[in-house]
Amino acid sequence: MDCIFCKIVSRQIPSEIVFEDEKIIAFRDISPAAPVHILIIPKQHISSALEINSSNSSIVSYIIEAAARIAREEGIAEDGFRIVNNCGKDGGQTVNHLHFHLLGGRNLTWPPG
Ligand code: DGP
Numbered sequence: 001m002d003c004i005f006c007k008i009v010s011r012q013i014p015s016e017i018v019f020e021d022e023k024i025i026a027f028r029d030i031s032p033a034a035p036v037h038i039l040i041i042p043k044q045h046i047s048s049a050l051e052i053n054s055s056n057s058s059i060v061s062y063i064i065e066a067a068a069r070i071a072r073e074e075g076i077a078e079d080g081f082r083i084v085n086n087c088g089k090d091g092g093q094t095v096n097h098l099h100f101h102l103l104g105g106r107n108l109t110w111p112p113g
Contacts, residue, residue: 005039018038018074023043024040024042024063025043026041035105036102036103037102038101038102040063040067041100048098067102084101
């Protein structure tokens with residue numbers, strides 16, 4: 001499968017990894033939109049949030065728990081941060097491997113563009 005994020009998991013593409021365990025990997029976004037911009041992904045290929053179902057949904061809470069831990073480690077927990085999942089064309093998804101953006105380190109505006 002020709003998936004950039006699967007290649008990051010298998011180290012075919014280098015990345016700056018901040019956390020990894022048997023289920024997930026977190027690495028810095030190549031094009032950061034905030035001082036802290038980390039992507040957290042399941043190692044298993046799941047195309048998007050549309051593919052989440054009762055047999056794989058536990059990975060989502062697992063990722064949110066990891067995001068909170070990473071936010072503390074990155075020093076953005078106290079001031080606040082955003083966890084974003086883009087899904088599909090209108091959602092702005094450009095990589096078809098489920099990922100959550102952890103953004104922080106500046107005041108993030110709302111609504112998003
Ligand atoms: P999205 O637009 O939600 O699908 O976000 C995809 C993100 O992935 C985007 O912010 C840029 C990032 N990205 C794309 N290719 C690479 C890569 O090869 N390495 C890293 N570290 N990030 C990437």
